[in-house]
Amino acid sequence: xxxxxxxxxxxxxxxxxxxxxxxxxxxxxxxxxxxxxxxxxxxxxxxxxxxxxxxxxxxxxxxxxxxxxxxxxxxxxxxxxxxxxxxxxxxxxxxxxxxxxxxxxxxxxxxxxxxxxxxxxxxxxxxxxxxxxxxxxxxxxxxxxxxxxxxxxxxxxxxxxxxxxxxxxxxxxxxxxxxxxxxxxxxxxxxxxxxxxxxxxxxxxxxxxxxxxxxxxxxxxxxxxxxxxxxxxxxxxxxxxxxxxxxxxxxxxxxxxxxxxxxxxxxxxxxxxxxxxxxxxxxxxxxxxxxxxxxxxxxxxxxxxxxxxxxxxxxxxxxxxxxxxxxxxxxxxxxxxxxxxxxxxxxxxxxxxxxxxxxxxxxxxxxxxxxxxxxxxxxxxxxxxxxxxxxxxxxxxxxxxxxxxxxxxxxxxxxxxxxxxxxxxxxxxxxxxxxxxxxxxxxxxxx
Numbered sequence: 171x172x173x174x175x176x177x178x179x180x181x182x183x184x185x186x187x188x189x190x191x192x193x194x195x196x197x198x199x200x201x202x203x204x205x206x207x208x209x210x211x212x213x214x215x216x217x218x219x220x221x222x223x224x225x226x227x228x229x230x231x232x233x234x235x236x237x238x239x240x241x242x243x244x245x246x247x248x249x250x251x252x253x254x255x256x257x258x259x260x261x262x263x264x265x266x267x268x269x270x271x272x273x274x275x276x277x278x279x280x281x282x283x284x285x286x287x288x289x290x291x292x293x294x295x296x297x298x299x300x301x302x303x304x305x306x307x308x309x310x311x312x313x314x315x316x317x318x319x320x321x322x323x324x325x326x327x328x329x330x331x332x333x334x335x336x337x338x339x340x341x342x343x344x345x346x347x348x349x350x351x352x353x354x355x356x357x358x359x360x361x362x363x364x365x366x367x368x369x370x371x372x373x374x375x376x377x378x379x380x381x382x383x384x385x386x387x388x389x390x391x392x393x394x395x396x397x398x399x400x401x402x403x404x405x406x407x408x409x410x411x412x413x414x415x416x417x418x419x420x421x422x423x424x425x426x427x428x429x430x431x432x433x434x435x436x437x438x439x440x441x442x443x444x445x446x447x448x449x450x451x452x453x454x455x456x457x458x459x460x461x462x463x464x465x466x467x468x469x470x471x472x473x474x475x476x477x478x479x480x481x482x483x484x485x486x487x488x489x490x491x492x493x494x495x496x497x498x499x500x501x502x503x504x505x506x507x508x509x510x511x512x513x514x515x516x517x518x519x520x521x522x523x524x525x526x527x528x529x530x531x532x533x534x535x536x537x538x539x540x541x542x543x544x545x546x547x548x549x550x551x552x553x554x555x556x557x558x559x560x561x562x563x564x565x566x567x568x569x570x571x572x573x574x575x576x577x578x579x580x581x582x583x584x585x586x587x588x589x590x591x592x593x594x595x596x597x598x599x600x601x602x603x604x605x606x607x608x609x610x611x612x613x614x615x616x617x
Contacts, residue, residue, distance in 0.1 A: 171204065172390035173251030173278075174311075177259040177271045178285045179298060184316035186214050187373065188285045188342060189254040193221045194374035195383055196250055204248030208271045209256030210551040210595060212419040212456065221370060224248060225422045229278075230597060232269040232530050232549050234423075236277055238599030240396035242423055243278055250390065253280065259302060259310075263530050264573040272308045281309045281389050283339065287316045288326050295326060296333035303336070311389045312337035314381060317344045337389070340381030400427065400599050402606070405615030407432035407450040414438035416466060417491055419456030424598045427605055428453065431615055439495065440465050444475035450616055451485045451609050452476075454492025456595060459511075460521055460556065463500050467509035480514045480589050485541070487608045488591035490554055493584070494519045496591055497558060515584050515591065517560025524555060531570040533583070533594055541590045541608050548601040550594035560584065566592060 176189045193203050205218030205226035210233060218226035224247060229239045243251075255271035259282065262270035275282050284302065288295045303310050313336055315323055323341040330338050377383070400423065409428050411420070413436040428434055428451075435446040440462060445452065459466060467473075480486055480496075488496055493515075499508045500519040508518065535546045542565070550568070566583030583592035590608060598605040609615050 171246060171248055171251050172387075172392050173204075173206075173253060173280050174386075174390045175208075175253040175255055175271060175275050175280050175282045176285060177255035177275075177282050179302065180258045183287050184285050184342065185254055186217060188314055188316060188377075189214075189252060190217050190221050190370060191342070191373040191377040192381075192383075192386075193218065193252055194370050195377040195381075196252075197222060198374060198378075199383075201250045202248040204246040204251045206243065206246065206251060206253040207256070208253060208274050210553070210597075211256065212421075214254055215422075216418065218252075218254070222248075227422050228597070229253065229274050230269070230551075231273055231277065232263060233551060233595075233597040234599040237397070238400065238423075238597070239274065239277060241398035241400050241599065243393070244396045244398055245423070245426075251393075253278075255282075259284070259308065260305060264571070267306060269530070272306055275308050276306075278393060279391070280393065281311045281391055283386070283389070284310060284313045284336075285316050286313055288318065288322075292325060293329050293333065296329055299330065299334045299336060303334075310336060312339050312386065314339050315341040317342065319343060337385065339386045340377075342376055342380060400602065402427055402430045402602075402611065405431050405609075405611065407609065407615040408446070408448060409434050409451045409453060409609075410446045410449040411436050411453045412439050412455060412492065414440045415457075416440055416459045416462040417455050417457040417495075419489075419491065419595070420453075421597050424605075427598050428609075431609060431611075439472050439476075440469060443469075443471045445472075445479060449484070452479070452487075454486065454488035454495060454591075456490035456492065459491045459495050460500055460503055460519075463502060463509040463511075466495065467511065473510070473512050477512050477514050480512075480587060483588050485608070485610060486589040486591075487541075488589070489595055490552075490593050493558075493591040493593060494556065496589070497560065500556075514589065515560060515562050515586060517558050517562060519556050519558050522555050522557060529553075529570065531568045531594065533566045533568050533592075533596075535565060535583075540588060541585065542604070543607060546601065546603055546607070548596055548604050550596050552593050552595070554593055562586060565590065566594070568594065 203222045207215045215226035260267045262268045327338045496514045498513045501508045535542045562584045564581040565585040570578040
């Protein structure tokens with residue numbers, strides 16, 4: 171598979187727009203396109219899948235390790251691979267480049283195309299491009315200019331051709347018809363954009379009209395297959411996974427590992443009356459329960475069934491939105507009303523106007539429980555504008571190393587019966603012992 175990375179000098183430059191536009195243009199040409207996303211993001215991967223009809227994969231070195239990223243990349247299935255970067259090209263953890271898009275580029279030996287918005291600049295953008303080329307040994311092969319007029323593009327292109335040793339593949343003109351809306355935690359989910367198909371059709375045409383696709387394809391690079399040791403043996407388990415408008419944040423590889431254990435049965439906390447029958451494990455992923463709290467709260471039969479099953483000892487793992495759903499109630503985004511949730515954990519979720527404990531952290535299990543061995547350590551990511559007030563037992567000690575060498579520590583993760591729930595998002599490739607413990611793998615996966 172030949173691949174390339176779409177990166178930029180900053181967030182908000184149009185990486186996602188350009189990425190899905192190129193995906194659309196290439197699929198229209200008959201290519202099978204495999205999407206990837208650097209970093210922990212779930213929303214961009216859903217947009218990729220909407221266009222390519224192939225599940226997109228995350229490439230996050232902090233969460234997955236270098237071997238995990240190589241394995242995830244090798245699981246890709248397509249003629250063409252397109253990797254969407256995260257933030258700016260060199261933005262990693264803290265003030266270094268480790269775990270950045272540049273790190274992934276060097277790990278997989280993939281070339282990079284920069285998406286840049288030159289607003290208010292001419293020759294200065296050349297200094298920025300040359301600085302990014304010289305900063306580290308990353309193979310930057312070209313530039314796409316975003317949100318510019320044809321005349322402005324011609325000016326900037328002439329400046330880049332004179333001062334930089336990179337290709338200028340084309341531009342995307344400003345067009346409000348292709349803009350993607352956002353909410354308190356980033357982009358609106360692809361499933362909520364009712365006119366996404368028409369927006370993408372327009373975007374694909376803009377790409378074809380203004381970007382030299384043939385020239386760009388010459389820079390896509392063939393890559394090798396890497397070892398993939400991240401597998402589990404079947405334990406004939408039936409695993410229920412919440413998946414609907416409110417819960418859709420799952421890493422593809424996490425689901426693949428669970429599927430290897432037996433059978434995954436997807437269900438909807440919004441639309442279904444109860445859990446699937448005779449399940450051995452319940453996985454409640456992240457999402458936007460706070461956006462759908464009214465309909466979630468009205469589904470009393472589902473709430474009752476989950477609460478009863480968990481009280482009876484069903485093994486369960488819940489992340490972020492799943493944790494919120496298991497509490498007594500969630501306050502709405504406006505902060506003027508609360509809605510009843512499952513009530514397995516006693517406590518209330520409060521919405522906020524700021525991110526709490528945002529970013530990469532490391533988790534250590536410090537309190538004994540029946541799901542995880544004490545001392546397990548795993549890298550995680552948090553991204554939420556909510557907090558919880560609860561007296562339930564906490565099981566994690568979380569450490570976040572700051573840019574200046576200092577550390578921030580807090581307790582998180584709630585444990586009760588056979589249920590573990592936390593804000594932290596975990597990629598199972600980062601610690602196979604974690605997934606083995608929570609599903610009771612070494613004892614056959616059954617209670």
